[in-house]
Amino acid sequence: MVDLSLLLWAAIPPLLLLGYYYCRMPFAPPLLKLLMFFIIGAISGFLALRLEWDFENVANSFVDWHQIKRTLLGTALRQLVEIGPIEEGCKLAAVVIPSYYLQRKYRLLHSTVFLFAIAVSLGFTAEENWIYFFHGTASVFERTIGTPVHAMFSAPWGYALGIYISSKNRLNRDKKFIFRAWLNSVICHALVNVLSSAWGYSLPLRFLSYGLFPFLLWMFWRLEQLLRKVQGKPVITLVSERTPQHRYWQRSLVLFALVLGGNAIFGLFLLVRTVSPLSPSKFFDTDILWFIFSRFLLNLFLGVLAWGIYRYLRHSARRRYF
Structure with a gap:
């Protein structure tokens, strides 16, 4: 059934x-x-x-x-x-x-x-x-x-x-x-x-x-x-420059943002998979709480950095076309 x-x-x-x-x-x-x-x-x-x-x-x-x-x-x-x-x-x-x-x-x-x-x-x-x-x-x-x-x-x-x-x-x-x-x-x-x-x-x-x-x-x-x-x-345009050198630079930033953002999500995924088998009482242990807090802040920092690069590229494209 x-x-x-x-x-x-x-x-x-x-x-x-x-x-x-x-x-x-x-x-x-x-x-x-x-x-x-x-x-x-x-x-x-x-x-x-x-x-x-x-x-x-x-x-x-x-x-x-x-x-x-x-x-x-x-x-x-x-x-x-x-x-x-x-x-x-x-x-x-x-x-x-x-x-x-x-x-x-x-x-x-x-x-x-x-x-x-x-x-x-x-x-x-x-x-x-x-x-x-x-x-x-x-x-x-x-x-x-x-x-x-x-x-x-x-x-x-x-x-x-x-x-x-x-x-x-x-x-x-x-x-x-x-x-x-x-x-x-x-x-x-x-x-x-x-x-x-x-x-x-x-x-x-x-x-x-x-x-x-x-x-x-x-x-x-x-x-x-x-x-x-x-x-x-x-x-949405991210690579907006006309000269080859500047376009390569912007493409490198796009790739860097993908690596940072993707692995920030990956890090959070691994964190959840690691702590999910634990019983709720274990979350209040100092070592485990610090592990969760430190990993969360690290991945949050990487994600915010990737978002900042994305916003910078969008702002550059708007400034060029408008």
Whole structure:
């Protein structure tokens, strides 16, 4: 029998995030249609799981696939040829097929298709959450933190698909744009999974995990930029100088801000994961209280510094253009 509490913990965070994007989107489709895409996304998650299972069974008949994926290089290969293409392909099909039938009756807007892609990705996330909770391989906190990740993966092809479907004159170059965007999503999907698994390897490979949250922060930024485009708003400019030297300097600042901000979030994530198993009475021990306070201040300082760099770059862009 399905545990209702697990189902609620799996579905509620993605549904809340879907509601957030629904409220932000002008001319949003009816909420029932979005929920339909959310459910289709969850179904596509089970389909992807089945296809991955079949892929591994077939692969094991030719090579020792389980042995290959124990190394970091094997993990990267598995993500690029199995996990990324199957999961992004299932999500893409879960948007394309219903949209094909809907566009016979309605003219779908660019923003509508993009929101459909977010809804499917969040439904996929809900299914994935339930699988992790059912097998006890991840905590509620860890999965809640990862709620927007599948939406961030799918944002490029969701944007490209929206351009193609909403266009009156569908060009061949728009189809190529969809494939390139989908391939970008596959690569980003694979890279995130590789970086997240690097923590389980020995040094120096373990240091790769420190690139995970900066990369996730960049993908979140990309999602927000694409969202601004479909809303009809101008994108936020951070690199505004014209000379190559100044542009390299600003790009370096952007990268530095991502490293600082991403690892500040990573540090807080590790802090919560470290202290969460402790009993409430332990929090008042002097050593533990000082540990929590010092780590929190350190990561807060890094986050504020990254925010300061971001505000400086935005102020420089405004001053140049206005």
